[in-house]
Amino acid sequence: MYWLEVSVVTDGEGAEAVAEALRPFAHNDGVVLEQRGDESNPNPDALETAVSVKIYIPEEEDSPAVRRRIREIIYHLGRLYPLPEPQFCQLKEEDWANAWKENYHPFRVGNRIWIQPSWIELGVPDTAVANGWQPDDIVLVLDPGMAFGTGSHPTTQMCLLALEELVQPGMRLLDVGTGSGILAIAAAKLGAGKLLGVDTDAQAVKTAVVNAAQNNVSQIQIRQGALDSVTKQGWDIVVVNILARVIIPLLETGHLLEYVAADGYLILSGIIAEQAGAVETAVTSAGGQIVKNLTMGDWIAFVAVPVSANQFGDAQ
Numbered sequence: 001m002y003w004l005e006v007s008v009v010t011d012g013e014g015a016e017a018v019a020e021a022l023r024p025f026a027h028n029d030g031v032v033l034e035q036r037g038d039e040s041n042p043n044p045d046a047l048e049t050a051v052s053v054k055i056y057i058p059e060e061e062d063s064p065a066v067r068r069r070i071r072e073i074i075y076h077l078g079r080l081y082p083l084p085e086p087q088f089c090q091l092k093e094e095d096w097a098n099a100w101k102e103n104y105h106p107f108r109v110g111n112r113i114w115i116q117p118s119w120i121e122l123g124v125p126d127t128a129v130a131n132g133w134q135p136d137d138i139v140l141v142l143d144p145g146m147a148f149g150t151g152s153h154p155t156t157q158m159c160l161l162a163l164e165e166l167v168q169p170g171m172r173l174l175d176v177g178t179g180s181g182i183l184a185i186a187a188a189k190l191g192a193g194k195l196l197g198v199d200t201d202a203q204a205v206k207t208a209v210v211n212a213a214q215n216n217v218s219q220i221q222i223r224q225g226a227l228d229s230v231t232k233q234g235w236d237i238v239v240v241n242i243l244a245r246v247i248i249p250l251l252e253t254g255h256l257l258e259y260v261a262a263d264g265y266l267i268l269s270g271i272i273a274e275q276a277g278a279v280e281t282a283v284t285s286a287g288g289q290i291v292k293n294l295t296m297g298d299w300i301a302f303v304a305v306p307v308s309a310n311q312f313g314d315a316q
Helices: 012-025 064-080 093-099 154-166 182-189 202-214 244-252 273-285
Strands: 002-010 032-037 047-058 087-092 107-109 113-117 138-142 172-176 194-199 220-224 235-241 260-272 288-296 299-306
Touching (some): 012 064, 012 260, 107 154, 154 182, 182 194, 182 202, 182 235, 194 202, 273 288
Parallel strands (some): 172 194, 172 235, 194 220
Antiparallel strands (some): 002 047, 260 299, 288 299
């Protein structure tokens, strides 16, 4: 049996559209976004603007008609936004299982967070110490699988930076669209006391549960569902690392800001620079105020608070 890898190289803005266009063809709706550049370099400029969008299709679902349809879809998208033709590559079963691991190495985010792939032994000199690992780092052991959230993408890194700054011992955190669970796990290891991660994708939930277990963070609850499946409000931190086109409706009609405690924080990421104004307007209309911007390449993340909060200066 083989797996068909379909890949399209574009920039951050194009990646959003391509990912959604390819998702219906992907195994378990899994779309992989790989940021090009040196992921082990903490300098944001080391990451290129180019993003590889990849999906995997099992042999029994591959056909000339499917490939033709994918080419047509990318062609029509390319009429609106410049895109190269999709590339098709057949991978053996074992190659498919490891394809996304090839360029995923240990690396640091911020001052204290170390991302460690589960298949690489921590502490081996050429994979850890040489790359900057320190014994007192907060280590996140991850097996992202086909779920979004390896830590290498700027949208995830900006959330980690915000969490490193904001999380205090005992805080309660809600992670909407948890993916691999990386953000909830990071918050737990930073001292958060009660955490809930939700995701509409069943595969992401399975991956997040495994990652939480191998990081020994029992205070995290992971379950399948959207924001409206969460009945509890008043979270100290709510983090949403999805896409602007999802975030805006959550703010406008999903009552997202109501899930944030009066003195809490809302972290929003997955926002292309061109979409920042629309997201900021949605935050303001919902009764919030943006108190901090984070930028990496052409991606932006926001930290917002309810207007009634009195700690605007704390997150500056």
